[in-house]
Amino acid sequence: MPWINKELCTGCQTCIDECSVEAISMEEDIAFIDEDECIRCGVCHDVCPENAVRHDGERIPEEVQSNLIWAKKLLTHEYYSNDKTKQKQLIERLQRFFTKNKKVTEQTIEQLKILQNTEYAD
Known part of the structure; x- marks a missing residue:
């Protein structure tokens, strides 16, 4: 974009x-x-x-930092603060979240490759 x-x-x-x-x-x-x-x-x-x-690619470092700021904000919430076990669980959930997004992206790219060989018209 x-x-x-x-x-x-x-x-x-x-x-x-x-x-x-x-x-x-x-x-x-x-x-x-x-x-x-x-x-x-x-x-x-x-x-x-x-x-x-x-181009979007120029924003990757900015987006990574934004994700980390979000994660740190969550980690400082009173629910997680001073509880290493809950913090570890949150980080694991966030890793699963971003892994899921990565899979969605990879599968979308594969489907787009298939679309490259298809003609589209109104």
Whole structure:
């Protein structure tokens, strides 16, 4: 999913003009991509003169840190605080949660490979 680096976006609106599904709008003079409307064609990325339209892969470290902040917040909840057994159980549940997400992702990728050989029309 493309996203806008707010520090690079100059508000030129080139991406808005080129978006065939009108998934991009301006919010406080910065382009914003509506994830639900975006069809992931990559045109906005290609036309942005400032390279402000970025790729998901750049956000992986940020997402990992966000997950860790969430886990640490849970661990400090009064239910878990000062109870190593409960903390260990929570970490194991979180590991299962992320392992499940990994499996869903892997299986989705496998199914997408099958779709590559299928033609789609209206």
